[in-house]
Amino acid sequence: MNDLNPKPRPDSAFDVVVIGGGVVGCAMARRFTLEGARVLLLEKGADILSGASKGNSAILHTGFDAPSGSVELECMQAGYREYLDIHQRMNLPVLRTGAMVVAWTDEDMSKLDAIVQQAHANDVNNVRFIDAETIRRREPHLSTRALGGVDVPGEFLIDPWSAPLGYLLQAMMAGAQARFGTEVLGGFFDHGKWLLETSTGYVTATTVINCAGLFGDQLEQRLLGEASFSIHPRKGQFVVFDKASAKLLNAIVLPVPNERTKGIVLTRTIFGNLLVGPTAEEQDDRLHAGLESETLEQLIEAAVERVPGLAGMPVTATYAGLRPASDKKHYRIHPVPERNWISVGGIRSTGLTAALGIAQHVFRLYERRHEALDAQTLKWPSMPNLAEHQPRDYQRPGYGEIVCHCEMVTRREIENALQGLLPPGDLGGLKRRTRACMGRCQGFYCGAQVAELSAGRLAVPLATGVCHENH
Structure with missing residues (x-):
């Protein structure tokens, strides 16, 4: 680090810093916040799911074919159970196809x-x-x-983007913070604390959890001096x-x-x-x-x-x-207790299902220092439904107008996404929250209006009429 005497801001000290805003990072921020920790999530992209988590097949897996006795199986089945336990309270859809x-x-x-x-x-x-x-x-x-x-x-289909958004929203409603466009550049551990140098300032934390996905091994190398796995x-x-x-x-x-x-x-x-x-x-x-x-x-x-x-x-x-496949087929969850560090690497296609279970598993590796939040007063976000087999916003009165006719996305849905507690940071984030520009025409007809509605409201602006991006 270049500054020998960095001065973190007063609001920059946290119990836990989660690095990486994919589905595992969002689930991790939720679990630790609900357990009473003061949590900050750092993501170098403009929005959650900017990396590996944005592209998957959206299946909620039973773990029927996972290696018996593995951490992956444990996390998948725990995540499966927790998702089915909470999905109605968050209005997260499940299509029970088998x-x-x-x-x-x-x-x-x-x-x-x-x-x-x-x-x-x-x-x-x-x-x-x-x-x-x-x-x-x-x-x-x-x-x-x-x-x-x-x-x-028991294999089902779910919304792969609303779920992690709901996880992080619940964490933020309980006091967690999230910073985007923030890359971890370096840091050191001293006297039981981490001092992290990021592209947006310094942060101190008691514990760091590495959920950096495709860059998890590089982050571990950068902050620990060596990596326990390779991506x-x-x-x-x-x-x-x-x-x-x-x-x-x-x-x-x-x-x-x-x-x-x-x-x-x-x-x-x-x-x-x-x-x-x-x-x-x-x-x-x-x-x-x-x-x-x-x-x-x-x-x-x-x-x-x-x-x-x-x-x-x-x-x-x-x-x-x-x-983010690694040099070995199994999950690479690696605690370094003497440095208050836990790496969560090599989480492949099963990560969407396993995320909530991974967060449970990692919390058990963490030395409990906090009282869990009162479940009776816990707030639950209600996610907008994008699933075709359940009622959509355009079927309710007062939606304003249909902006994206291919996916029947209303103006109200876009406005709500843009002004929510966790608004999109870029076009991809807006598309994942609403399905705008994701239908047959891929934004050819609605792109200009989407650009107009989002003008000045995205960290990464959308050029007028340009709404074309692969799914």
């Missing part, structure tokens, strides 16, 4: 018994084998090439089919996984579309998840092969996300 692992080859069929056994070992006891006839009866639009499968009735970004590309395609599937259709990846999923989304993906592509770049037309065409072909009715179905959007 899932099927479908075997397309004889080799796939040979693995189904082991999948059922793994599920039962993980206490997911309602998982069972189903034959081809059952699959055809339940999924009449699925290719008749399906040979058999495994029924996983190897894995890109996943997705194709989103038009809303008319959603009627072609009932359940989430999962592939039989291999050693490297869980494979390509076919699923409806809670927003009324049908999604295929992700791919699993190793890359060095931690910032950019580029789209390749050839790969997207292969995804479409694979989807049509499995659901023939998708042939000729319009594609609404394509997008890509980066998963």
Whole structure:
């Protein structure tokens, strides 16, 4: 650090600083705040979910196929339970579709018994084998090439963006703070306290929790002098089919996984579309998840092969996300008690489900110093519903006007998002809060009005009429 005598502001001392505003960071801020700690969340992006968390398949997993006895399984199942316990109080949607692992080859069929056994070992006891006839009866639009499968009735679909927003909102309603556009540049630990140098000033904290996702190993190297894990970004590309395609599937259709990846999923989304993906592509770049037309065409072909009715179905959007895979397959949750530090790394595709459970697990690693908040006086945010299977804002009187006709987004929804306790910092944040610009036209028609409504209200301004961005 360049300043040998930094002077933190009076409001810059916290019990816990959480670095990283992805789904795990938001869940972490919530858990520690509810346990009575004074919490600050730092995010270098303009909004939450600026990194890996913004691109995923939005499945609430049971953990049926997770490694038995692993921290990942523990966190997934704890997160699953807590989400189902709190989602109604936060008005977070659940689409109870169930899932099927479908075997397309004889080799796939040979693995189904082991999948059922793994599920039962993980206490997911309602998982069972189903034959081809059952699959055809339940999924009449699925290719008749399906040979058999495994029924996983507890796998559901959720809103992947409103959930972490709700977590952080509840933390802020209970006193937590969040700072965006704030990168941690350095810091040192002395006399039981951390002094962090950030791009927006100095912060002191008793404990630091590293939830920096794709940059978690670099942050650990920067502040501890060495990293306990290394991140190897894995890109996943997705194709989103038009809303008319959603009627072609009932359940989430999962592939039989291999050693490297869980494979390509076919699923409806809670927003009324049908999604295929992700791919699993190793890359060095931690910032950019580029789209390749050839790969997207292969995804479409694979989807049509499995659901023939998708042939000729319009594609609404394509997008890509980066998963913070590490040098080992398991979660890299690493406490350094002598320096009041906990790293939470290598949280891959299961992080959306596991986030609340990870926060519980990390809190148990933390030496309790605070009294939990009174559950009777706890405030619960009520999140705006964006799910197609539940009533939307345009169905209630007084919405003003429809701004985005593709996704039926009202002016009231956009205004509420922009003036909320945790307003969006950029276009991506506004889209994730409202679905504006995310439909068939990808902002071609509504972009100018969205730009006008958000003018001067986003940390990263939106140029007039420019509302095009991959999903």
